[in-house]
Amino acid sequence: MEDTICCPGETLEMSTELADVFGSLGREHGYDDIAAEFAPYKEFKSTWRRSGRSVRFQISDYLGGADREVLEDFAGSLYERVSRGARRSIYTPRLTSWLMSREFLSRNQPLYLERSRNLSLDHCGKAYDLQEAYLSLRDQGLVCNCPDAVFNWTVRGNRMRVGYCSVLMQVIAVSSILDNAAVPSFVSEYVLYHEILHIQDGLRPDGRHHDKEFHERERQHPRWRESEEWLRRLAVRPA
Ligand SMILES: [Zn+2]
Structure with missing residues:
Protein backbone atom coordinates (compact mmCIF):
# COMPACT_ATOMS: atom_id res chain seq x y z
CA MET A 1 0.00 0.00 0.00
CA GLU A 2 1.24 3.42 -0.87
CA ASP A 3 2.42 5.37 2.12
CA THR A 4 0.95 8.85 2.21
CA ILE A 5 2.25 9.91 5.59
CA CYS A 6 4.37 13.02 5.28
CA CYS A 7 8.06 12.98 6.00
CA PRO A 8 9.08 13.66 9.64
CA GLY A 9 10.08 17.25 8.90
CA GLU A 10 6.64 18.06 7.53
CA THR A 11 4.97 16.26 10.43
CA LEU A 12 6.85 18.39 12.93
CA GLU A 13 5.91 21.53 11.04
CA MET A 14 2.23 20.53 11.03
CA SER A 15 2.29 19.71 14.73
CA THR A 16 3.83 23.08 15.51
CA GLU A 17 1.14 24.81 13.46
CA LEU A 18 -1.60 22.85 15.23
CA ALA A 19 -0.23 23.76 18.68
CA ASP A 20 0.09 27.34 17.53
CA VAL A 21 -3.50 27.60 16.24
CA PHE A 22 -5.03 25.97 19.33
CA GLY A 23 -2.73 27.98 21.60
CA SER A 24 -3.65 31.41 20.30
CA LEU A 25 -7.36 30.67 20.06
CA GLY A 26 -7.31 29.06 23.50
CA ARG A 27 -5.88 32.16 25.12
CA GLU A 28 -8.76 34.17 23.62
CA HIS A 29 -11.09 31.69 25.30
CA GLY A 30 -9.38 32.21 28.66
CA TYR A 31 -7.07 29.19 28.85
CA ASP A 32 -3.43 29.57 29.82
CA ASP A 33 -2.21 26.00 29.71
CA ILE A 34 -2.97 24.52 26.28
CA ALA A 35 -1.71 21.50 24.42
CA ALA A 36 -2.85 20.11 21.07
CA GLU A 37 -1.39 17.20 19.20
CA PHE A 38 -2.35 14.91 16.34
CA ALA A 39 -3.56 11.43 17.26
CA PRO A 40 -3.86 8.41 14.94
CA TYR A 41 -7.53 7.63 15.60
CA LYS A 42 -9.07 5.29 13.08
CA GLU A 43 -12.20 7.42 12.73
CA PHE A 44 -12.21 11.15 12.18
CA LYS A 45 -12.58 12.26 15.78
CA SER A 46 -10.97 14.49 18.34
CA THR A 47 -10.99 14.38 22.12
CA TRP A 48 -10.06 16.77 24.91
CA ARG A 49 -9.56 17.01 28.65
CA ARG A 50 -10.21 20.21 30.43
CA SER A 51 -9.42 21.20 33.97
CA GLY A 52 -9.84 24.81 35.05
CA ARG A 53 -7.77 26.94 32.71
CA SER A 54 -5.92 24.00 31.27
CA VAL A 55 -6.99 22.04 28.18
CA ARG A 56 -5.43 19.14 26.22
CA PHE A 57 -6.59 18.22 22.73
CA GLN A 58 -5.99 15.08 20.70
CA ILE A 59 -6.87 15.94 17.12
CA SER A 60 -7.46 13.43 14.34
CA ASP A 61 -4.29 13.31 12.26
CA TYR A 62 -6.47 13.15 9.14
CA LEU A 63 -6.42 16.93 9.52
CA GLY A 64 -2.64 16.87 9.20
CA GLY A 65 -2.57 18.24 5.68
CA ALA A 66 -5.17 20.97 6.24
CA ASP A 67 -4.47 24.68 5.74
CA ARG A 68 -4.12 26.95 8.70
CA GLU A 69 -7.55 28.52 8.02
CA VAL A 70 -9.18 25.10 8.19
CA LEU A 71 -7.42 24.35 11.47
CA GLU A 72 -8.56 27.71 12.81
CA ASP A 73 -12.18 26.95 11.92
CA PHE A 74 -11.88 23.55 13.52
CA ALA A 75 -10.23 24.88 16.67
CA GLY A 76 -12.94 27.56 16.91
CA SER A 77 -15.71 24.94 16.79
CA LEU A 78 -14.00 22.76 19.39
CA TYR A 79 -13.50 25.65 21.80
CA GLU A 80 -17.20 26.49 21.47
CA ARG A 81 -17.94 22.94 22.54
CA VAL A 82 -15.37 22.77 25.31
CA SER A 83 -16.16 26.14 26.84
CA ARG A 84 -19.86 26.53 26.21
CA GLY A 85 -21.03 23.01 25.48
CA ALA A 86 -22.31 24.31 22.14
CA ARG A 87 -23.52 21.55 19.84
CA ARG A 88 -23.01 23.73 16.81
CA SER A 89 -21.89 21.77 13.78
CA ILE A 90 -18.14 21.60 13.37
CA TYR A 91 -18.52 21.52 9.60
CA THR A 92 -17.82 25.07 8.49
CA PRO A 93 -17.76 25.63 4.72
CA ARG A 94 -13.94 25.69 4.69
CA LEU A 95 -13.64 22.48 6.69
CA THR A 96 -16.27 20.79 4.52
CA SER A 97 -14.54 21.72 1.31
CA TRP A 98 -11.21 20.38 2.66
CA LEU A 99 -12.86 17.14 3.78
CA MET A 100 -14.48 16.69 0.37
CA SER A 101 -11.30 17.47 -1.58
CA ARG A 102 -9.32 14.95 -3.58
CA GLU A 103 -6.25 16.01 -1.65
CA PHE A 104 -7.87 14.97 1.62
CA LEU A 105 -8.93 11.64 0.15
CA SER A 106 -5.62 10.74 -1.48
CA ARG A 107 -3.77 11.54 1.71
CA ASN A 108 -6.11 9.82 4.13
CA GLN A 109 -7.95 6.98 2.43
CA PRO A 110 -4.88 4.68 2.42
CA LEU A 111 -4.25 5.51 6.06
CA TYR A 112 -7.83 4.73 6.98
CA LEU A 113 -7.70 1.40 5.15
CA GLU A 114 -4.50 0.51 6.95
CA ARG A 115 -6.17 1.19 10.28
CA SER A 116 -9.30 -0.80 9.45
CA ARG A 117 -8.59 -4.21 10.90
CA ASN A 118 -11.84 -5.81 9.80
CA ALA A 127 -18.35 -16.14 -4.05
CA TYR A 128 -18.93 -12.57 -5.22
CA ASP A 129 -17.06 -9.55 -6.50
CA LEU A 130 -18.27 -6.21 -5.09
CA GLN A 131 -16.68 -4.31 -7.95
CA GLU A 132 -18.87 -6.27 -10.35
CA ALA A 133 -21.89 -5.55 -8.18
CA TYR A 134 -21.06 -1.85 -8.31
CA LEU A 135 -20.77 -1.93 -12.09
CA SER A 136 -24.10 -3.71 -12.32
CA LEU A 137 -25.73 -1.05 -10.11
CA ARG A 138 -24.24 1.62 -12.31
CA ASP A 139 -25.42 -0.06 -15.51
CA GLN A 140 -28.92 -0.30 -14.07
CA GLY A 141 -28.77 3.47 -13.56
CA LEU A 142 -29.21 3.07 -9.79
CA VAL A 143 -25.95 4.76 -8.76
CA CYS A 144 -23.61 7.35 -10.22
CA ASN A 145 -20.01 6.89 -11.05
CA CYS A 146 -17.95 6.82 -7.85
CA PRO A 147 -14.39 6.22 -9.03
CA ASP A 148 -12.77 6.89 -5.65
CA ALA A 149 -14.91 4.54 -3.59
CA VAL A 150 -13.25 1.39 -2.30
CA PHE A 151 -15.34 -1.77 -1.73
CA ASN A 152 -14.34 -4.44 0.76
CA TRP A 153 -15.65 -7.61 2.26
CA THR A 154 -15.23 -7.74 6.02
CA VAL A 155 -12.85 -10.26 7.57
CA ARG A 156 -15.28 -11.30 10.32
CA GLY A 157 -18.85 -11.92 9.26
CA ASN A 158 -21.37 -9.78 11.06
CA ARG A 159 -25.04 -10.81 10.88
CA MET A 160 -26.62 -7.68 12.32
CA ARG A 161 -24.46 -5.02 10.74
CA VAL A 162 -24.30 -6.23 7.16
CA GLY A 163 -22.78 -3.10 5.70
CA TYR A 164 -21.21 0.17 6.72
CA CYS A 165 -19.32 2.97 5.13
CA SER A 166 -17.14 5.95 5.79
CA VAL A 167 -18.50 8.77 3.68
CA LEU A 168 -15.43 10.80 4.46
CA MET A 169 -13.00 8.10 3.37
CA GLN A 170 -15.20 6.67 0.59
CA VAL A 171 -14.75 3.20 1.99
CA ILE A 172 -17.55 0.63 2.01
CA ALA A 173 -17.59 -2.67 3.90
CA VAL A 174 -20.03 -5.49 3.25
CA SER A 175 -20.30 -8.34 5.73
CA SER A 176 -18.63 -11.55 4.57
CA ILE A 177 -21.68 -13.56 5.65
CA LEU A 178 -23.19 -12.44 2.33
CA ASP A 179 -20.18 -13.68 0.39
CA ASN A 180 -21.64 -17.13 0.19
CA ALA A 181 -23.03 -18.97 -2.83
CA ALA A 182 -26.02 -20.01 -0.68
CA VAL A 183 -27.02 -16.34 -0.49
CA PRO A 184 -28.18 -14.87 -3.82
CA SER A 185 -25.89 -12.21 -5.30
CA PHE A 186 -28.63 -9.57 -5.25
CA VAL A 187 -28.48 -9.46 -1.43
CA SER A 188 -24.90 -8.17 -1.26
CA GLU A 189 -25.61 -5.97 -4.26
CA TYR A 190 -28.52 -4.44 -2.38
CA VAL A 191 -26.39 -3.83 0.73
CA LEU A 192 -23.70 -2.27 -1.45
CA TYR A 193 -26.38 -0.12 -3.08
CA HIS A 194 -27.51 1.16 0.34
CA GLU A 195 -23.94 2.14 1.23
CA ILE A 196 -23.23 3.80 -2.11
CA LEU A 197 -26.34 5.95 -1.59
CA HIS A 198 -24.73 7.21 1.63
CA ILE A 199 -21.53 8.05 -0.22
CA GLN A 200 -23.54 9.90 -2.87
CA ASP A 201 -25.33 11.87 -0.14
CA GLY A 202 -21.98 13.10 1.20
CA LEU A 203 -21.53 14.58 4.66
CA ARG A 204 -24.73 15.03 6.59
CA PRO A 205 -23.88 17.10 9.63
CA ASP A 206 -27.51 16.82 10.82
CA GLY A 207 -27.04 13.04 11.10
CA ARG A 208 -30.27 12.31 9.22
CA HIS A 209 -28.88 9.50 7.13
CA HIS A 210 -31.98 7.34 6.85
CA ASP A 211 -34.80 9.75 6.21
CA LYS A 212 -37.95 8.99 4.24
CA GLU A 213 -36.41 10.14 0.99
CA PHE A 214 -33.44 7.82 1.53
CA HIS A 215 -35.72 4.82 1.97
CA GLU A 216 -37.63 5.77 -1.16
CA ARG A 217 -34.41 5.67 -3.14
CA GLU A 218 -33.39 2.43 -1.45
CA ARG A 219 -36.62 0.87 -2.71
CA GLN A 220 -35.75 1.63 -6.28
CA HIS A 221 -33.57 -1.46 -6.15
CA PRO A 222 -35.61 -4.09 -8.05
CA ARG A 223 -34.92 -6.80 -5.42
CA TRP A 224 -35.20 -4.68 -2.28
CA ARG A 225 -38.06 -6.64 -0.75
CA GLU A 226 -36.47 -10.05 -1.22
CA SER A 227 -33.14 -8.67 -0.04
CA GLU A 228 -34.68 -7.30 3.14
CA GLU A 229 -36.27 -10.71 3.76
CA TRP A 230 -32.95 -12.45 3.27
CA LEU A 231 -31.24 -10.06 5.67
CA ARG A 232 -33.93 -10.64 8.30
CA ARG A 233 -33.54 -14.41 8.00
CA LEU A 234 -29.75 -14.27 8.04
CA ALA A 235 -29.79 -12.16 11.19
CA VAL A 236 -31.46 -15.07 12.94
CA ARG A 237 -29.88 -18.00 11.16
CA PRO A 238 -26.70 -17.87 9.05
CA ALA A 239 -26.75 -19.47 5.62
ZN1 LIG B 1 -27.36 3.19 6.17
Missing part, protein backbone atom coordinates in the same frame (compact mmCIF):
# COMPACT_ATOMS: atom_id res chain seq x y z
CA LEU A 119 -11.53 -5.13 6.08
CA SER A 120 -10.28 -7.75 3.63
CA LEU A 121 -8.88 -4.94 1.43
CA ASP A 122 -10.28 -6.85 -1.50
CA HIS A 123 -13.51 -6.34 -3.43
CA CYS A 124 -13.28 -9.89 -4.69
CA GLY A 125 -14.65 -12.40 -2.21
CA LYS A 126 -15.01 -16.20 -2.23
Whole structure:
Protein backbone atom coordinates (compact mmCIF):
# COMPACT_ATOMS: atom_id res chain seq x y z
CA MET A 1 0.00 0.00 0.00
CA GLU A 2 1.24 3.42 -0.87
CA ASP A 3 2.42 5.37 2.12
CA THR A 4 0.95 8.85 2.21
CA ILE A 5 2.25 9.91 5.59
CA CYS A 6 4.37 13.02 5.28
CA CYS A 7 8.06 12.98 6.00
CA PRO A 8 9.08 13.66 9.64
CA GLY A 9 10.08 17.25 8.90
CA GLU A 10 6.64 18.06 7.53
CA THR A 11 4.97 16.26 10.43
CA LEU A 12 6.85 18.39 12.93
CA GLU A 13 5.91 21.53 11.04
CA MET A 14 2.23 20.53 11.03
CA SER A 15 2.29 19.71 14.73
CA THR A 16 3.83 23.08 15.51
CA GLU A 17 1.14 24.81 13.46
CA LEU A 18 -1.60 22.85 15.23
CA ALA A 19 -0.23 23.76 18.68
CA ASP A 20 0.09 27.34 17.53
CA VAL A 21 -3.50 27.60 16.24
CA PHE A 22 -5.03 25.97 19.33
CA GLY A 23 -2.73 27.98 21.60
CA SER A 24 -3.65 31.41 20.30
CA LEU A 25 -7.36 30.67 20.06
CA GLY A 26 -7.31 29.06 23.50
CA ARG A 27 -5.88 32.16 25.12
CA GLU A 28 -8.76 34.17 23.62
CA HIS A 29 -11.09 31.69 25.30
CA GLY A 30 -9.38 32.21 28.66
CA TYR A 31 -7.07 29.19 28.85
CA ASP A 32 -3.43 29.57 29.82
CA ASP A 33 -2.21 26.00 29.71
CA ILE A 34 -2.97 24.52 26.28
CA ALA A 35 -1.71 21.50 24.42
CA ALA A 36 -2.85 20.11 21.07
CA GLU A 37 -1.39 17.20 19.20
CA PHE A 38 -2.35 14.91 16.34
CA ALA A 39 -3.56 11.43 17.26
CA PRO A 40 -3.86 8.41 14.94
CA TYR A 41 -7.53 7.63 15.60
CA LYS A 42 -9.07 5.29 13.08
CA GLU A 43 -12.20 7.42 12.73
CA PHE A 44 -12.21 11.15 12.18
CA LYS A 45 -12.58 12.26 15.78
CA SER A 46 -10.97 14.49 18.34
CA THR A 47 -10.99 14.38 22.12
CA TRP A 48 -10.06 16.77 24.91
CA ARG A 49 -9.56 17.01 28.65
CA ARG A 50 -10.21 20.21 30.43
CA SER A 51 -9.42 21.20 33.97
CA GLY A 52 -9.84 24.81 35.05
CA ARG A 53 -7.77 26.94 32.71
CA SER A 54 -5.92 24.00 31.27
CA VAL A 55 -6.99 22.04 28.18
CA ARG A 56 -5.43 19.14 26.22
CA PHE A 57 -6.59 18.22 22.73
CA GLN A 58 -5.99 15.08 20.70
CA ILE A 59 -6.87 15.94 17.12
CA SER A 60 -7.46 13.43 14.34
CA ASP A 61 -4.29 13.31 12.26
CA TYR A 62 -6.47 13.15 9.14
CA LEU A 63 -6.42 16.93 9.52
CA GLY A 64 -2.64 16.87 9.20
CA GLY A 65 -2.57 18.24 5.68
CA ALA A 66 -5.17 20.97 6.24
CA ASP A 67 -4.47 24.68 5.74
CA ARG A 68 -4.12 26.95 8.70
CA GLU A 69 -7.55 28.52 8.02
CA VAL A 70 -9.18 25.10 8.19
CA LEU A 71 -7.42 24.35 11.47
CA GLU A 72 -8.56 27.71 12.81
CA ASP A 73 -12.18 26.95 11.92
CA PHE A 74 -11.88 23.55 13.52
CA ALA A 75 -10.23 24.88 16.67
CA GLY A 76 -12.94 27.56 16.91
CA SER A 77 -15.71 24.94 16.79
CA LEU A 78 -14.00 22.76 19.39
CA TYR A 79 -13.50 25.65 21.80
CA GLU A 80 -17.20 26.49 21.47
CA ARG A 81 -17.94 22.94 22.54
CA VAL A 82 -15.37 22.77 25.31
CA SER A 83 -16.16 26.14 26.84
CA ARG A 84 -19.86 26.53 26.21
CA GLY A 85 -21.03 23.01 25.48
CA ALA A 86 -22.31 24.31 22.14
CA ARG A 87 -23.52 21.55 19.84
CA ARG A 88 -23.01 23.73 16.81
CA SER A 89 -21.89 21.77 13.78
CA ILE A 90 -18.14 21.60 13.37
CA TYR A 91 -18.52 21.52 9.60
CA THR A 92 -17.82 25.07 8.49
CA PRO A 93 -17.76 25.63 4.72
CA ARG A 94 -13.94 25.69 4.69
CA LEU A 95 -13.64 22.48 6.69
CA THR A 96 -16.27 20.79 4.52
CA SER A 97 -14.54 21.72 1.31
CA TRP A 98 -11.21 20.38 2.66
CA LEU A 99 -12.86 17.14 3.78
CA MET A 100 -14.48 16.69 0.37
CA SER A 101 -11.30 17.47 -1.58
CA ARG A 102 -9.32 14.95 -3.58
CA GLU A 103 -6.25 16.01 -1.65
CA PHE A 104 -7.87 14.97 1.62
CA LEU A 105 -8.93 11.64 0.15
CA SER A 106 -5.62 10.74 -1.48
CA ARG A 107 -3.77 11.54 1.71
CA ASN A 108 -6.11 9.82 4.13
CA GLN A 109 -7.95 6.98 2.43
CA PRO A 110 -4.88 4.68 2.42
CA LEU A 111 -4.25 5.51 6.06
CA TYR A 112 -7.83 4.73 6.98
CA LEU A 113 -7.70 1.40 5.15
CA GLU A 114 -4.50 0.51 6.95
CA ARG A 115 -6.17 1.19 10.28
CA SER A 116 -9.30 -0.80 9.45
CA ARG A 117 -8.59 -4.21 10.90
CA ASN A 118 -11.84 -5.81 9.80
CA LEU A 119 -11.53 -5.13 6.08
CA SER A 120 -10.28 -7.75 3.63
CA LEU A 121 -8.88 -4.94 1.43
CA ASP A 122 -10.28 -6.85 -1.50
CA HIS A 123 -13.51 -6.34 -3.43
CA CYS A 124 -13.28 -9.89 -4.69
CA GLY A 125 -14.65 -12.40 -2.21
CA LYS A 126 -15.01 -16.20 -2.23
CA ALA A 127 -18.35 -16.14 -4.05
CA TYR A 128 -18.93 -12.57 -5.22
CA ASP A 129 -17.06 -9.55 -6.50
CA LEU A 130 -18.27 -6.21 -5.09
CA GLN A 131 -16.68 -4.31 -7.95
CA GLU A 132 -18.87 -6.27 -10.35
CA ALA A 133 -21.89 -5.55 -8.18
CA TYR A 134 -21.06 -1.85 -8.31
CA LEU A 135 -20.77 -1.93 -12.09
CA SER A 136 -24.10 -3.71 -12.32
CA LEU A 137 -25.73 -1.05 -10.11
CA ARG A 138 -24.24 1.62 -12.31
CA ASP A 139 -25.42 -0.06 -15.51
CA GLN A 140 -28.92 -0.30 -14.07
CA GLY A 141 -28.77 3.47 -13.56
CA LEU A 142 -29.21 3.07 -9.79
CA VAL A 143 -25.95 4.76 -8.76
CA CYS A 144 -23.61 7.35 -10.22
CA ASN A 145 -20.01 6.89 -11.05
CA CYS A 146 -17.95 6.82 -7.85
CA PRO A 147 -14.39 6.22 -9.03
CA ASP A 148 -12.77 6.89 -5.65
CA ALA A 149 -14.91 4.54 -3.59
CA VAL A 150 -13.25 1.39 -2.30
CA PHE A 151 -15.34 -1.77 -1.73
CA ASN A 152 -14.34 -4.44 0.76
CA TRP A 153 -15.65 -7.61 2.26
CA THR A 154 -15.23 -7.74 6.02
CA VAL A 155 -12.85 -10.26 7.57
CA ARG A 156 -15.28 -11.30 10.32
CA GLY A 157 -18.85 -11.92 9.26
CA ASN A 158 -21.37 -9.78 11.06
CA ARG A 159 -25.04 -10.81 10.88
CA MET A 160 -26.62 -7.68 12.32
CA ARG A 161 -24.46 -5.02 10.74
CA VAL A 162 -24.30 -6.23 7.16
CA GLY A 163 -22.78 -3.10 5.70
CA TYR A 164 -21.21 0.17 6.72
CA CYS A 165 -19.32 2.97 5.13
CA SER A 166 -17.14 5.95 5.79
CA VAL A 167 -18.50 8.77 3.68
CA LEU A 168 -15.43 10.80 4.46
CA MET A 169 -13.00 8.10 3.37
CA GLN A 170 -15.20 6.67 0.59
CA VAL A 171 -14.75 3.20 1.99
CA ILE A 172 -17.55 0.63 2.01
CA ALA A 173 -17.59 -2.67 3.90
CA VAL A 174 -20.03 -5.49 3.25
CA SER A 175 -20.30 -8.34 5.73
CA SER A 176 -18.63 -11.55 4.57
CA ILE A 177 -21.68 -13.56 5.65
CA LEU A 178 -23.19 -12.44 2.33
CA ASP A 179 -20.18 -13.68 0.39
CA ASN A 180 -21.64 -17.13 0.19
CA ALA A 181 -23.03 -18.97 -2.83
CA ALA A 182 -26.02 -20.01 -0.68
CA VAL A 183 -27.02 -16.34 -0.49
CA PRO A 184 -28.18 -14.87 -3.82
CA SER A 185 -25.89 -12.21 -5.30
CA PHE A 186 -28.63 -9.57 -5.25
CA VAL A 187 -28.48 -9.46 -1.43
CA SER A 188 -24.90 -8.17 -1.26
CA GLU A 189 -25.61 -5.97 -4.26
CA TYR A 190 -28.52 -4.44 -2.38
CA VAL A 191 -26.39 -3.83 0.73
CA LEU A 192 -23.70 -2.27 -1.45
CA TYR A 193 -26.38 -0.12 -3.08
CA HIS A 194 -27.51 1.16 0.34
CA GLU A 195 -23.94 2.14 1.23
CA ILE A 196 -23.23 3.80 -2.11
CA LEU A 197 -26.34 5.95 -1.59
CA HIS A 198 -24.73 7.21 1.63
CA ILE A 199 -21.53 8.05 -0.22
CA GLN A 200 -23.54 9.90 -2.87
CA ASP A 201 -25.33 11.87 -0.14
CA GLY A 202 -21.98 13.10 1.20
CA LEU A 203 -21.53 14.58 4.66
CA ARG A 204 -24.73 15.03 6.59
CA PRO A 205 -23.88 17.10 9.63
CA ASP A 206 -27.51 16.82 10.82
CA GLY A 207 -27.04 13.04 11.10
CA ARG A 208 -30.27 12.31 9.22
CA HIS A 209 -28.88 9.50 7.13
CA HIS A 210 -31.98 7.34 6.85
CA ASP A 211 -34.80 9.75 6.21
CA LYS A 212 -37.95 8.99 4.24
CA GLU A 213 -36.41 10.14 0.99
CA PHE A 214 -33.44 7.82 1.53
CA HIS A 215 -35.72 4.82 1.97
CA GLU A 216 -37.63 5.77 -1.16
CA ARG A 217 -34.41 5.67 -3.14
CA GLU A 218 -33.39 2.43 -1.45
CA ARG A 219 -36.62 0.87 -2.71
CA GLN A 220 -35.75 1.63 -6.28
CA HIS A 221 -33.57 -1.46 -6.15
CA PRO A 222 -35.61 -4.09 -8.05
CA ARG A 223 -34.92 -6.80 -5.42
CA TRP A 224 -35.20 -4.68 -2.28
CA ARG A 225 -38.06 -6.64 -0.75
CA GLU A 226 -36.47 -10.05 -1.22
CA SER A 227 -33.14 -8.67 -0.04
CA GLU A 228 -34.68 -7.30 3.14
CA GLU A 229 -36.27 -10.71 3.76
CA TRP A 230 -32.95 -12.45 3.27
CA LEU A 231 -31.24 -10.06 5.67
CA ARG A 232 -33.93 -10.64 8.30
CA ARG A 233 -33.54 -14.41 8.00
CA LEU A 234 -29.75 -14.27 8.04
CA ALA A 235 -29.79 -12.16 11.19
CA VAL A 236 -31.46 -15.07 12.94
CA ARG A 237 -29.88 -18.00 11.16
CA PRO A 238 -26.70 -17.87 9.05
CA ALA A 239 -26.75 -19.47 5.62
ZN1 LIG B 1 -27.36 3.19 6.17
